[in-house]
Amino acid sequence: MSVLSFRLKGPLTGRIDASPLLPHRLAELSLAEIAGLPLRLGRGHVAVGDVFDLSGSPGDTVELEGDGRLDFVGAGLAGGTIRVAGPVGHRAGTGMSGGSLLVEGSAGLAAGASMRGGELIVRGDAGSELGGALPGERAGMTGGRILVHGACGDRAGARMRRGLIAVGGDAGAYAALHMTAGSLVIGGRPGVFTGHGMRNGTILFRGEIDPLPGFADCGLNRLPFLSLLDNHLSGLNEAPPTCRGLTGQVRRWLGDRGFGGRGEILACL
Amino acid sequence: MLLNGIHIENSYAEAFDMKATRLIVTADTPAWARHAGMAATGFATSVIACGCEAGIERELAPEETPDGRPGVALLFFATGRSVLGKQVETRVGQCILTCPGTACFAGVPRGVKEDLIPLGRKLRYFGDGQQMSKLLGGRRYWRIPVMDGEFLCEESSWSVPAVGGGNLLILADARMAALEAAEAAADAMRAVPNVVLPFPGGVVRSGSKIGAKYKGMPASTNDAYCPTLRGLPRSLLPAEVESVLEIVIDGLTAADVAAATTAGLKCLIERGRGSGVWGVTAGNYGGKLGRHHFHLHELLP
Numbered sequence: 001m002s003v004l005s006f007r008l009k010g011p012l013t014g015r016i017d018a019s020p021l022l023p024h025r026l027a028e029l030s031l032a033e034i035a036g037l038p039l040r041l042g043r044g045h046v047a048v049g050d051v052f053d054l055s056g057s058p059g060d061t062v063e064l065e066g067d068g069r070l071d072f073v074g075a076g077l078a079g080g081t082i083r084v085a086g087p088v089g090h091r092a093g094t095g096m097s098g099g100s101l102l103v104e105g106s107a108g109l110a111a112g113a114s115m116r117g118g119e120l121i122v123r124g125d126a127g128s129e130l131g132g133a134l135p136g137e138r139a140g141m142t143g144g145r146i147l148v149h150g151a152c153g154d155r156a157g158a159r160m161r162r163g164l165i166a167v168g169g170d171a172g173a174y175a176a177l178h179m180t181a182g183s184l185v186i187g188g189r190p191g192v193f194t195g196h197g198m199r200n201g202t203i204l205f206r207g208e209i210d211p212l213p214g215f216a217d218c219g220l221n222r223l224p225f226l227s228l229l230d231n232h233l234s235g236l237n238e239a240p241p242t243c244r245g246l247t248g249q250v251r252r253w254l255g256d257r258g259f260g261g262r263g264e265i266l267a268c269l
Numbered sequence: 270m271l272l273n274g275i276h277i278e279n280s281y282a283e284a285f286d287m288k289a290t291r292l293i294v295t296a297d298t299p300a301w302a303r304h305a306g307m308a309a310t311g312f313a314t315s316v317i318a319c320g321c322e323a324g325i326e327r328e329l330a331p332e333e334t335p336d337g338r339p340g341v342a343l344l345f346f347a348t349g350r351s352v353l354g355k356q357v358e359t360r361v362g363q364c365i366l367t368c369p370g371t372a373c374f375a376g377v378p379r380g381v382k383e384d385l386i387p388l389g390r391k392l393r394y395f396g397d398g399q400q401m402s403k404l405l406g407g408r409r410y411w412r413i414p415v416m417d418g419e420f421l422c423e424e425s426s427w428s429v430p431a432v433g434g435g436n437l438l439i440l441a442d443a444r445m446a447a448l449e450a451a452e453a454a455a456d457a458m459r460a461v462p463n464v465v466l467p468f469p470g471g472v473v474r475s476g477s478k479i480g481a482k483y484k485g486m487p488a489s490t491n492d493a494y495c496p497t498l499r500g501l502p503r504s505l506l507p508a509e510v511e512s513v514l515e516i517v518i519d520g521l522t523a524a525d526v527a528a529a530t531t532a533g534l535k536c537l538i539e540r541g542r543g544s545g546v547w548g549v550t551a552g553n554y555g556g557k558l559g560r561h562h563f564h565l566h567e568l569l570p
Contacts, residue, residue: 162404164405181402183403200401221418221419223418223419223421224295224419224421225336225412225419227337228335228336228403228410229403232405235406262399262401
């Protein structure tokens, strides 16, 4: 396995669009060619070599030194692995269709938005619009999985259509806003207006909740599917520990009926 | 050949290519998983009139099943993929969906589209719009609301190539001796993985030959092995044999059927002539119909 490492030369002077640094796009290039690639920095461009020290050899893995001003890290990733030591900026892993993006720090806004496949792991916190829809897109995440160890911001899983998001900490307001399908597992506490406008799909967490008036209380249930989901999460290396063990008796709320929805909020006892 | 006093005829079982699938059915208790399994594999002794041959392969401990509950593994065999699909669909719909607390999963690796056996893919419509699907690890599951909670069912299973119609004929001095020998052999053969013995208790008494004197009868009694016809020229039974029982074996591969045949032979030979068994032979149709031939002399333990 060949690893290509990017180490920051110094503090960044502006926000960088790091989306060209994808393993499958760099695999065929030499280090000198990669160093000459342009990166958007604010309104202008810089060469990769001006910002990063490169080492290793291009292949299926890219290691990146993290910075909160590196945006679009892993955006459009279709295969291979990107490991980021530290935080990333906004829109990390947007539109991913395969491969694995591991962020050891926190992620900014819209991480994994409009993702279609692959795996996004954030060991820190994630900002708003996690797995949401990119501006102009009708659907949010349509496949793959997002595992966040920390908390996430507002509107996680907005317009989500398929896939799995597991957030280890608390979720912000409007989680699963207008969700069409898919699963959002919250290891901590959900925020206000959870499930607003959801049509289908599942929001699962621990503890009671007083949901929006559009949700019908279907009482306590035992769902065999939850053990299946828990087994699935157990099989993943980076599943947040707080998202595990959400089985047994759950209170099921069906909605958002104000939008003709039949999604579910499952509050695990 | 005489082993431990038992005649092992130089004959072979003739078996056929079939299509099979395995389902994993789980429930809240082993007993309810068994109820579902028994019903779903009932009336499935022979493809001649049942549409498929089926049986409970074995019981599964909670740690062996996808949802961590006790279960059973069921094997279904039919002559082709489409008839297998139809049989599995109606049997799961009427016998597993209906059984309290059950869930149903594919028990074979994911196959290609052409081999698809629909499960929840069709049964989901029972949910009348209230069904939900979940895609986990590349496999789709349907959750269908039912009166005791939810029926969880994988979207589809897949058919795999299989071998059906392996057999052993047990020739004994008396009916009870044949029955006890067949019971013991069937128990030994059921311990072999990937096989089922589709007949009641694994044993069949009405072995058949192809054709009949009557029009429209595809099969009729195997008169050469009927003890009441021992005096006729076409009888193949020696004078001392008073009862014959057959064990039919369906397996996922020819090696599985062979292993079950060996296990059955081993059991019968170990019990010896003292058990009242005169000999063992196998049924075939002259070798022209089935591709798989299981020669008893080659499969001795």
